[in-house]
Amino acid sequence: MNDLKDRLLDAALPHVAFDGWSEATFRAAIEDAQVTPAQGRAACPRGALDLAFAFHSRGDDRMVAQIRGQDLSEMRFRDRVAHAVRTRIEIASENREAVRRGVTLFALPMHAADGLRALWGTSDAIWDVLGDTSDDVNWYTKRGTLSGVYSATVLYWLGDTSDGYRETWDFLDRRIDNVMQIEKVKGQVRKSPVLSRLMAGPNMILDRIKAPVRGARSDLPGHWRDPS
Template identity: 75%
Template structure:
């Protein structure tokens, strides 16, 4: 994120608890950041919606940095996943009301696709940080499953009044355990001669599914690569 965007976003966070991710917040952020409306629109063409997405993306970037710096080699894999989700939520805690307002914004049908894309970006970043190398249908199932765990945990956290969000972390552990039970059932099914034979056809089709090409994180849908020297 550019320094200009950071400045506008920081200014907006002072207003979001009162006015949400709204046009009022966007105008106030431009004023408080000391930039012109044209500069504000150049940085965030859709105004408050792009501000909310930038806030979410900044949280993801901070999560990635924290996960890359953490020593999780001795953790069980399910604990590493839980740690990653907890890290993302703890990063958001300083702006909890902004997260709540963002959930409200992205619950609107007109912005639902943006919200789903943002959440998918979060779980994709988590799996990447955990070293996921899947390139087949498992790439999709892992992210879809974690999306359910992450979204449910965030909703629980927003209403949690327990000390240190103890109940939220217990809820997260239960959701992770539920997912692990599903994986155990799938493993037993693959070992069953009858079920494995029944799944030969579907598995053959699923084996053709490939993960999408990985694009670098950034503000734009595309990216710039320096051309080779001499061209």
């Protein structure tokens, strides 16, 4: 089924720039891929929406494969994160108009949940490939923060006309620096005798929040650890 979806996606991309991720694009993809409408619907029950999501996921997979083939050991960790985000956007730049059309599609209220799922998937893929081992509330905060950085950078990039997207990479560096400042403040709070006591209660609750178990039900965001 994945091979069929890949064929449909490849056939759809030339049409997306003109018709967006639409029913017209999906019908054209079925025709160009030389499959039956029934086969097309079996692979993509929601039509072009499923193709748009597959396009985004393909970019994530390519980013992960590229990062895994690189030695990032000499980089500071903040630079590894920036590098991964930049790699993901550089991959997207090969089909910039398809990304633009995807942003428009996922901005629609009825598709917002799918857009958030795609964005979260990218952030999760980046943290995973960089070796994140957190299994508590930090699992969520890292991905939530990076989702904000990535989405803001993509929107900036879509309007960037500078040579080699230079202004986008400067924007990305500033956003990463902002995140690092937040982490610095969190570290100072943990080290402060007064503030650490004030946060003892909330932290005790947050410590019971665990990251999702891989392979568990996909409709649940995580699980709660019984304090007993």
